[in-house]
Amino acid sequence: MNEGEATVAGNFIRQIIDGDNATGKHRGRVVTRFPPEPNGYLHIGHAKSICLNFGIAVDYKGTCNLRFDDTNPHKENVEYIESIKQDIHWLGYDWGDRLYYASNYFDRLYEIAVELIKAGKAYVCDLTADETREFRGTLTEAGKPSPYRERPVDENLELLQRMRAGEFEDGARVLRAKIDMASPNMNMRDPTLYRIRQGVIHHQTGESWCMYPMYDFTHPVSDALEGITHSICTLEFADHRPLYDWILENTSVPCHPQQIEFSRLNLEYTVMSKRKLTTLVDDGHVEGWDDPRMPTIAGLRRRGFTPESIRDFCTRIGISKSENTVQMGMLESCIREDLNANSQRRMAVLHPLKVVLTDYPKGQEQQLEVANHPQDESLGTRTVPFTGELYIDRQDFLETASKKFKRLVTGGEVRLRNAYVIRCDEVIKDAAGEIVELHCSYDPATLGANPEGRKVKGVIHWVSAKYGIEAEIRLYDRLFSQPAPDTSRDEKDFREYLNPDSLRTLTQSIVEPSLADAHPGERFQFEREGYFCVDLHQPEGSPMIFNRTVTLRDSWAKIEAQQKA
RNA sequence: UGGGACGUCGCCAAGCGGUAAGGCCCGGGGUUUUGAUCCCCGUAUGCGCAGGUUCGAAUCCUGCCGUCCCAGCCA
Numbered sequence: 226m227n228e229g230e231a232t233v234a235g236n237f238i239r240q241i242i243d244g245d246n247a248t249g250k251h252r253g254r255v256v257t258r259f260p261p262e263p264n265g266y267l268h269i270g271h272a273k274s275i276c277l278n279f280g281i282a283v284d285y286k287g288t289c290n291l292r293f294d295d296t297n298p299h300k301e302n303v304e305y306i307e308s309i310k311q312d313i314h315w316l317g318y319d320w321g322d323r324l325y326y327a328s329n330y331f332d333r334l335y336e337i338a339v340e341l342i343k344a345g346k347a348y349v350c351d352l353t354a355d356e357t358r359e360f361r362g363t364l365t366e367a368g369k370p371s372p373y374r375e376r377p378v379d380e381n382l383e384l385l386q387r388m389r390a391g392e393f394e395d396g397a398r399v400l401r402a403k404i405d406m407a408s409p410n411m412n413m414r415d416p417t418l419y420r421i422r423q424g425v426i427h428h429q430t431g432e433s434w435c436m437y438p439m440y441d442f443t444h445p446v447s448d449a450l451e452g453i454t455h456s457i458c459t460l461e462f463a464d465h466r467p468l469y470d471w472i473l474e475n476t477s478v479p480c481h482p483q484q485i486e487f488s489r490l491n492l493e494y495t496v497m498s499k500r501k502l503t504t505l506v507d508d509g510h511v512e513g514w515d516d517p518r519m520p521t522i523a524g525l526r527r528r529g530f531t532p533e534s535i536r537d538f539c540t541r542i543g544i545s546k547s548e549n550t551v552q553m554g555m556l557e558s559c560i561r562e563d564l565n566a567n568s569q570r571r572m573a574v575l576h577p578l579k580v581v582l583t584d585y586p587k588g589q590e591q592q593l594e595v596a597n598h599p600q601d602e603s604l605g606t607r608t609v610p611f612t613g614e615l616y617i618d619r620q621d622f623l624e625t626a627s628k629k630f631k632r633l634v635t636g637g638e639v640r641l642r643n644a645y646v647i648r649c650d651e652v653i654k655d656a657a658g659e660i661v662e663l664h665c666s667y668d669p670a671t672l673g674a675n676p677e678g679r680k681v682k683g684v685i686h687w688v689s690a691k692y693g694i695e696a697e698i699r700l701y702d703r704l705f706s707q708p709a710p711d712t713s714r715d716e717k718d719f720r721e722y723l724n725p726d727s728l729r730t731l732t733q734s735i736v737e738p739s740l741a742d743a744h745p746g747e748r749f750q751f752e753r754e755g756y757f758c759v760d761l762h763q764p765e766g767s768p769m770i771f772n773r774t775v776t777l778r779d780s781w782a783k784i785e786a787q788q789k790a
Numbered sequence: 791u792g793g794g795a796c797g798u799c800g801c802c803a804a805g806c807g808g809u810a811a812g813g814c815c816c817g818g819g820g821u822u823u824u825g826a827u828c829c830c831c832g833u834a835u836g837c838g839c840a841g842g843u844u845c846g847a848a849u850c851c852u853g854c855c856g857u858c859c860c861a862g863c864c865a
Contacts, residue, residue: 542802
């Protein structure tokens, strides 16, 4: 962790670990794991878990394993595996040589299943899925025992062997733990341990298996085999903990990790479930998993977020067990803080309006040396060409305006950032009355100096018309128009809350020439506009594409809104 | 009286019986060739509610209220 990053004193999980270390529970060892199922791309909620698990490993001089929880091959593939590995590395964490798959343990898991059967603690059940549901009972009524519950050990053993041999179709039989059909905890009513999945090719084990272990069976065993000390997961698994413990207590595993639950991250104006994100991708509502509007790590990366800013976000939001919905402002604050300190400044005109300096000597050009950062000299300088024809932003000119408006108005003066003070003498309009050009004069004495005898309050940015280069600029806004699109209080599908203006593309923008050398992913502040980065998917031969990561804080926008109200 | 968990500022979140940290947001002021940054200042007499224990309670006890999760052969 860098010195600049905020540190949070502690959270309840670290307190548990401190307590364990104090009593010598794990002989001072701390081993965590991050266990994604490779059925989608990682999102900011996963980042919270990654920072927690890998962060704890770093701080306690322990280790954190990466383990793919690949027990449901139907939904999984290697593209997801690769993206997950890439995203964790990009975030700044490393699992060293501890890359595991739950499927690594399929043989061992099978042995343990046999063990459970021999101990009379598991049985093969022939009930259909529907029947199983009926027998399970309800939240308020106890379940009934399956008619196959008392199947003799030998028969169970033989049936399990035949399941493995592929003799039965999907759904024909399952292996179940024999626990308690009357338990108030649904998870303890003889949970399924194995189900049959014929004909799927598993991305790791190929066709060697036609039955796959369930999460509730696989997870505790995998944790124990890897010597995990603290198995951290989200709150919805709290009800599974008794089962997690039951598996560990009733099998011959080497240790008994402790499961600890914390609350998952919710972020306003987005969705965080893999199912919903998959829907957005599959239905074409976004360009893909790395669409800059997506809350995925890949999306945030393409949007221009830094790994540091995401880690900072994760430490700022903290870890607790309370339901929470974090405001976008929190994330934005993190990336602004990072980029403000570290990104070079450039000038870019998003909505160009031509300015002709009528008294600037014909043919004259100047190379202005300009600081790359107003507070940090170590970021150096660059040269920016100044010519008699320029572009400024249309939003920086008004024919008439209130005194609050400190930009260019007819007859008024304004400072061109890093250059001269100019005065607007004449507004040129086309037949339709649209402003097409401004004729201005400049004060040659104001380069690097304040004007004599008067104050000029406004400063606006500009680009030389002759040397500026065309660029495409993509302005992103929140993906959804509702703060909580997935907990809709009415019947609406979350997709109905998609923000139709989440992407605005500007194709006429002009950026300063030094940007021609920028490489994909490089980040800048476009002064007075926001932070932008060169898109990662830069098409050959077309104008450069810049993605807006986040705007600058804009107190003028607030004043404007107040004036209108 | 199904079970599990959670309720501290608009949003996160410390606090663990000694008199409410911090961050984000917000409001006010200052500096500024970015209406940015930066710097000051301000913002919970109160911790879901009601009782109780105590010299002292957000912290302990009791009872209510509210919210979230659980009936996949998903994870």
